[in-house]
Amino acid sequence: MNLQANYEQIPLKEYAERAYLDYSMYVVLDRALPFVGDGLKPVQRRIIYAMSELGLAASAKPKKSARTVGDVIGKFHPHGDSACYEAMVLMAQPFSYRYPLIDGQGNFGSSDDPKSFAAMRYTESKLHPIAEVLLGELGQGTVDFTPNFDGTLEEPSWLPARLPHVLLNGSTGIAVGMATDIPPHNLREIAAATIRLLEDPKASVADLCEHVKGPDFPTASEIITPREALLEIYEKGTGSVRARAIYREENGNVVITALPHQVSPSKVLEQIAAQMRAKKLPMLEDLRDESDHENPVRLVLVPRSSRVDTEGMMQHLFATTDLEKSFRVNLNMIGLDGRPQVKDLRTILGEWLKFRTATVTRRLEHRLAKVERRLHLLEGLRIAFLNIDEVIRIIRTEEEPKPVLMERFGLSVDQAEYILETKLRQLARLEEMKINAETDKLEEERARINVLLKSPTKLKRLIRDEITADAEKFGDARRSPLVEREVAQALDESDLVASEPVTVVLSQKGWVRAAKGHDVDAEGLNYREGDALSCAVPSRTNQQVAFVDSTGRSYSTLAHTLPSARGNGEPLTGRFSPPAGARFDAMASGVNDTRLVLASDFGYGFVTRFESMLSNKKAGKQLINLPDGAHVLPPPITAEPSRDRIVVATTAGHLLMFSVAELPELDKGKGNKLISIPKDKLESGEERVAGVTVVAEGSGEVTLFAGQRKLTLKWSELVEYGGNRATRGGLLPRGLRRVDRLVTSG
Missing domain, CATH: 3.90.199.10 (Topoisomerase II, domain 5)
Known part of the structure; x- marks a missing residue:
């Protein structure tokens, strides 16, 4: 038996598109977005x-x-x-x-x-x-x-709605392909702007923003977005608003009394505590939550000492926690045309006024219809009173009194039915006076309504008066103060670490570690098998340490991030990405303006600021240009380049002292010749620069090491080796002509 199929055959692609579109429109119109009329x-x-x-x-x-x-x-x-x-x-x-x-x-x-x-x-x-x-x-x-x-x-x-509720409480929602984020506003401000637009339809967004200062969140947190940015939000319908917690100082402590909208106090405390556990808030000793019924938000931060910069600490916390938060603004809503659209402030209030005008008109027309119906019934009742005996006779004698009454007195169906439903006690003479009084009152009301419906000006005045009355009844003062401030910036990581002395130790195979204090015997530390000390520099936990490899590239990291000297440390190749085959030859530490003499064992060098050695890239940056086979020497610090002297020693026992001022100050490069070394000896490797150091003019001592022997030269003895830059210098005594290294010892 053949049965006709009761179904429709359509391509799957077409069905999927139609079904998804239907679902999308349902989510947009019936779930996620507010209506501009009632919000x-x-x-x-x-x-x-x-x-x-x-x-x-x-x-x-x-x-x-x-x-x-x-x-x-x-x-x-x-x-x-x-x-x-x-x-x-x-x-x-x-x-x-x-x-x-x-x-x-x-x-x-x-x-x-x-x-x-x-x-x-x-x-x-x-x-x-x-x-x-x-x-x-x-x-x-x-x-x-x-x-x-x-x-x-x-x-x-x-x-x-009698007020633009869509802006009063705002709305958030995610639809399909669109979203809405409407912040709440102050009722009085919105009412004032609405009245302004009602009275001046040509008012611009800037004019309306004279009344609407900005969003007004339920919490008392500050809105720090500049006035110009807020105006742009209301002109475009999109943007973002930043809110910041409010705090005050009490007995040396910082007390936070208001948080941004939808920010959890416990979450803020957890964010601060996490930084304290990570030792990133050395200026903070303790934090407490003292919130209660009388003080819904009271978070107490206890600084470590009275010397702590409270303002700087709070700026950092604003930048790194939810104490300062940005709120997206997307004034997307369903308009009077039934379509979703991102609207500016003027369009929103303009559409709502159309909605309100239509609502008030419908209300007046509805009331007018009721008044006219009541007047119509009262007119019939008055006719009945004037002919009461005849009405009673018809009702008593006629089987169908309604049509007889209608024909006899010219009444309508409604009037006749109303007369028949009237109770006997309402037939008293006093009731006629009440009917006349009610009729006069209703006729007066009808006249008033007709005037309102026929006069746009009077209708506007009625709408304005109703908005004003509601604003007075339900309005309140602004809760979120508007205070223009710069967006908070987090402190540098170096500023968040306690300044403690450490000695950074680098091994010959490129393993690094940091030992507490400056009086550290770097050579006496334990090293991995086959490894030994390369160099050690004094530093502080909040300072950067720069490393220079055998290709002349420099790298940097914070000293407090280095592993403890209790172990063997970690390889620098795990932190940085030097070229293949490169090794780390030198390192330095200091503040940005610290000046150092950067030199190679080929006898070239220059003065550079420590800041030039820093690099935030794993691959580092090119710092000193090295000839093939050249190595970087440990860079000594020069406190006063105009007065300091640089002492250079070669492996063949030549020593030269000259003014640091004779060297150029560069950010990178090769530099100038320090001491003269014959070209054949330099290329063969027979003679190289063993080291460079810096001494203050008129004081200081230099100790030279040559195998097991060492020699300390005082200032009076160093003067004998003084000369001009790039000369050969003087020859050291026998037994010290195979210099390994030299250091400033006084």
Whole structure:
């Protein structure tokens, strides 16, 4: 038997595209983005409406939250109860909403953990008084009602908001291909800007920003974004706002009293504690959380001493923790045309004013229709009073009195029915006076409404007066002060480390370590088998250490990051990436302005600042140009190049002293000749520079080492070897003509 297939065949690609597009539009329009009119997403609107239907007004007794959630998901929002309850809780949290719409009783979470709220079976809730702004005109013909999901009930398509709620509490949401991040604002400021645009439709965004200073978060943290940047946000509809915690000093301690919006105090404490554990906050000794009911935020930071730069410490914490936070702004919402769009401030308020004007017009027309209907009925009732005996006779004698009354007195159906439904006690003479008084009052009201509907100017005045009244009733002072400040910058890592003396030791095979103190016997340390001391320099834990390899490239790292001298250290090739086959020959440490004499054993050198040796790249940077076969010598420090003398010794026993000022100061290069060495001896390796050192003019001693022998030359003896740069110098005594190295010893 052939049965006709009851299905449609379409390509999978077309079906997938259509299904995904339908889902995308559903998420955008019915879940994630707020409507410019009432500023609510569908789930929020349904929660507010369901609570009003349950009679949970601000003056009513609260009911279990589970009751409300049950009504919402059972009648209007067929989704998960937990998601619905979470949306409801959010509208009740004073630290999440600038103007909470729901008055929650019980555990509705805390700023430390917004999601720590109790289950809905334990909490109770009712509407907050400000919800009247959204619901007050609901039953006055101001909105369209649509069938709910199963068609058994009707729900409002929007709520007749009397204020631009979309900007008051803001909104966040992620749709498909778009998102929204609308920050909360101050009610009085938004009302003032709305009235400004109402009275001056040509007002620019800059004009409106004379009233709207910026976002106003539920917390009292400072907004540090410059005024120009805030204006640009309201002109473009996108940007970011930075908020910073507020602190004060009490008895030498730093007390943080306000945190940026949605920042958890416990998270901030954990971020600070993590830095303390990593020894990156040496200026901080302790931190405590003294928050309580009277002081919702009170975080106490205890500096290590009174000499700590509190301002510098807080700037660092602002930059490295959530004490300073940036909030994205994306004024994306569903407009009056039903389409999502990123809007500027003027467009938002302009569309809302159109929405409000239409709402007020509908309200007036609805009231006018009721007034006219009532006047129509009262007119029929007056006719009945004037002919009361005839009316009674018709009602008593006629089987169908309604058509007879209509024909006899020229009444409408409604008037005749109303007369027939009138109670006997209302036929008293006194009632006629009441009818006349009510008629006069209603006619006066009808005239007033007609004037409003026919006069745009008077309609604007009514809207303005209603906005002003609501602003006075529900408005409050700004909570987030606007203070223009520079974005906080973190301190350099060297500034965060306690300054303690260390000796950095480099082995011949390139292993490095740091020993505490400066009186360290570097040669006496344990080395790996086949390894020995190459060089050692004094440093401090907060200083950089620079290393120079056999190709003339320099590398640098902080001294406090080096491993302890208790072990064998670590290979520098693990930190840096020198060229293949290169070895580390020299190192130095100091501050940026420290000047050193950088020389090669080929007899060339120059003066350079320590800053020129630093490199933040693993591959380092080229510092000194070395001929093939040349090596870098340990660089001595020169405190006063104009007065210091440089002492150069060769492996053949030649010694020369001349002024450091004769050398050029370079950032990189080869330098000038220090001492003359015959070319044949230099190329054969028979003679090289054994070392260079620096002594102060008129003082200081130099010790030369030649195998097991050593010789200390005082200043009076060194003068005999003085000469000009690039000369041969004097010959040392016999037995010291195979110099290994020389050091300044006094």
